[in-house]
Amino acid sequence: MTDLHILCLIHSLDGGGAERVMAGLASRLVGRGHKVTLVTMDDGQSDRHAVDEAVQRRFLDVMAVSGGPVSAIMNLRRRVLAIRTAIADAKPDVVLSFCDRTNVLAVMATQGMLPGRHGTGNVPVVISERSDPSQQCLGTAYEWLRRQTYRRADRIIAQTQASADFLQSLLPRPREPHPAKSVDVIPSAVDIPVVYSDRSVASSSERIISIGRLEREKGFDRLLEAMGEIAVRHPGWQLTILGEGSQRSALTAQARSLGIETRLSMPGWVSPVWSPLSEAAIYVMPSRYEGFPSALMEAMAAGVPSVAVDCPSGPEAIVDSQQNGLLVTNDVAGIVGGIEQMITDPERRESMGQAGRDVLQTFGWDRMVDQYLRILLDAVCGRGVRR
Numbered sequence: 001m002t003d004l005h006i007l008c009l010i011h012s013l014d015g016g017g018a019e020r021v022m023a024g025l026a027s028r029l030v031g032r033g034h035k036v037t038l039v040t041m042d043d044g045q046s047d048r049h050a051v052d053e054a055v056q057r058r059f060l061d062v063m064a065v066s067g068g069p070v071s072a073i074m075n076l077r078r079r080v081l082a083i084r085t086a087i088a089d090a091k092p093d094v095v096l097s098f099c100d101r102t103n104v105l106a107v108m109a110t111q112g113m114l115p116g117r118h119g120t121g122n123v124p125v126v127i128s129e130r131s132d133p134s135q136q137c138l139g140t141a142y143e144w145l146r147r148q149t150y151r152r153a154d155r156i157i158a159q160t161q162a163s164a165d166f167l168q169s170l171l172p173r174p175r176e177p178h179p180a181k182s183v184d185v186i187p188s189a190v191d192i193p194v195v196y197s198d199r200s201v202a203s204s205s206e207r208i209i210s211i212g213r214l215e216r217e218k219g220f221d222r223l224l225e226a227m228g229e230i231a232v233r234h235p236g237w238q239l240t241i242l243g244e245g246s247q248r249s250a251l252t253a254q255a256r257s258l259g260i261e262t263r264l265s266m267p268g269w270v271s272p273v274w275s276p277l278s279e280a281a282i283y284v285m286p287s288r289y290e291g292f293p294s295a296l297m298e299a300m301a302a303g304v305p306s307v308a309v310d311c312p313s314g315p316e317a318i319v320d321s322q323q324n325g326l327l328v329t330n331d332v333a334g335i336v337g338g339i340e341q342m343i344t345d346p347e348r349r350e351s352m353g354q355a356g357r358d359v360l361q362t363f364g365w366d367r368m369v370d371q372y373l374r375i376l377l378d379a380v381c382g383r384g385v386r387r
Contacts (some may be wrong), residue, residue, distance in 0.1 A: 004034045004373075004380065007037045007090050008029075010099060011041045015271070018130035023050065025372060032373070037086075043061040083109035097125060097127045103153070104149045106127060107125055107127065124379040134312065135217070157185075159314060160292060171183075190364075191301070191365075205280060206237045207237070209282070209299070214244055219286035223286040228258035242266075242273060282306070284307045302357075305325065309335060
């Protein structure tokens with residue numbers, strides 16, 4: 001395969017599934033012999049995911065919070081110009097962008113969509129949607145910008161077919177003789193655990209664990225409500241939530257009001273996650289919606305029996321409730337019922353934990369990297385980029 005210079009773009013490498021996948025993908029692309037420049041919108045101080053030392057890093061430091069409409073416009077312009085400068089300096093064959101708002105900025109930078117400015121030449125851009133676009137509202141301005149920019153991307157990648165179908169609806173209908181632009185589906189990959197769950201220890205554990213950003217869409221408020229019921233019937237069980245975000249204070253107050261503050265531990269991001277996972281008896285994913293639940297896959301790969309709500313989108317592609325985990329209704333009652341089943345049936349819990357490790361075969365890194373490389377090369381060839 002032709003060696004490429006790929007500029008990877010993401011807001012940061014802070015904790016989160018998209019950030020983990022970007023770090024892993026960039027490192028593996030370098031391992032395949034490609035040149036990778038990884039550009040983040042932040043200053044790099046919040047990095048929680050390591051990359052291969054051969055990956056070239058650039059930090060734009062343009063993540064200032066907007067204080068109103070005027071500063072929002074100025075920040076938008078500043079970010080687009082910073083991305084454009086980074087691309088012009090790096091001279092990549094192709095740009096690969098992760099996450100919705102960053103995708104909008106990447107297309108604006110490469111397509112010259114700011115008045116009085118030129119684009120970055122003939123550099124193709126491939127964008128990857130990491131959340132569920134039908135659920136993740138970007139606000140009026142960015143939703144309009146997403147419609148205008150996504151149609152201009154050379155290729156679009158989603159993690160599930162449901163997300164791909166929604167993104168397809170944003171694209172203009174084809175006119176003869178031009179074919180329709182399709183949205184490719186590439187699920188996330190899961191890392192091989194460094195430490196597997198020691199079931200001789202975890203089988204006697206009474207610890208439930210969950211991982212994710214402390215934001216509303218992750219549903220930790222629902223998990224706390226469920227834990228309030230579980231605590232009454234199973235007083236020895238504890239809950240650990242790994243992650244950080246804007247809802248920390250609200251979740252702490254909720255736990256106090258439910259009387260479970262002594263049962264709850266929220267240590268923030270822990271990296272790597274394998275050690276705390278190895279000590280847990282049950283993993284719970286309570287999200288209201290997902291792009292593709294990376295933390296759930298990590299727990300299953302480590303052999304932790306898992307409960308996941310049937311939310312859009314992704315869990316249904318990972319969890320088979322008859323074999324490798326419990327897929328429950330997308331509400332508090334479903335979460336309570338799933339945890340209750342796991343607690344009261346240790347034999348089934350352990351068999352599901354063992355079966356969950358099959359995600360390593362289904363969602364392996366080699367397959368994902370192959371799929372991304374095919375699309376990146378197609379984008380370069382489609383533009384006729386001279387190298």
